[in-house]
Amino acid sequence: xxxxxxxxxxxxxxxxxxxxxxxxxxxxxxxxxxxxxxxxxxxxxxxxxxxxxxxxxxxxxxxxxxxxxxxxxxxxxxxxxxxxxxxxxxxxxxxxxxxxxxxxxxxxxxxxxxxxxxxxxxxxxxxxxxxxxxxxxxxxxxxxxxxxxxxxxxxxxxxxxxxxxxxxxxxxxxxxxxxxxx
Numbered sequence: 001x002x003x004x005x006x007x008x009x010x011x012x013x014x015x016x017x018x019x020x021x022x023x024x025x026x027x028x029x030x031x032x033x034x035x036x037x038x039x040x041x042x043x044x045x046x047x048x049x050x051x052x053x054x055x056x057x058x059x060x061x062x063x064x065x066x067x068x069x070x071x072x073x074x075x076x077x078x079x080x081x082x083x084x085x086x087x088x089x090x091x092x093x094x095x096x097x098x099x100x101x102x103x104x105x106x107x108x109x110x111x112x113x114x115x116x117x118x119x120x121x122x123x124x125x126x127x128x129x130x131x132x133x134x135x136x137x138x139x140x141x142x143x144x145x146x147x148x149x150x151x152x153x154x155x156x157x158x159x160x161x162x163x164x165x166x167x168x169x170x171x172x173x174x175x176x177x178x179x180x181x182x
Contacts, residue, residue: 088150088163097151103127104143105151109162117159 107126111118120140147154
């Protein structure tokens with residue numbers, strides 16, 4: 001004959017197995033429910049977008065042609081980090097550069113004035129970056145990019161200098177090609 005305690009333990013174990021099975025099934029159903037809700041949400045959005053597109057007249061769906069004010073506003077945009085470095089052109093200032101590049105140009109322009117230029121390590125220190133090879137090489141890469149695009153000049157020794165002005169200076173009076181030559 002089995003004991004009452006043994007019978008209760010068997011029933012408890014059976015109930016525990018049933019609860020675990022139902023919990024696993026509930027988890028599976030909840031996961032399926034989440035996927036089904038996501039599909040439903042995408043379809044509702046797609047239907048709403050389609051209804052909106054069909055309700056809009058054709059002339060409103062065409063992209064507007066920017067007028068003079070919009071073109072000026074687009075030109076006045078401030079460059080952000082990660083922007084492409086533009087080629088230096090007449091009348092361009094360092095304000096056309098992204099902040100990182102602008103700071104490098106400003107440091108080089110205010111650097112030692114003896115014409116020897118400033119090294120990548122000195123620029124890195126001036127930017128307040130740690131003097132580790134990775135940071136120095138990153139600054140050197142940016143400075144070289146600025147030199148390639150005409151914002152800086154680079155010496156044969158690899159030092160960076162302010163770019164040389166490209167404006168032509170008239171020859172002095174009385175010299176060949178000067179105003180009173182002839």
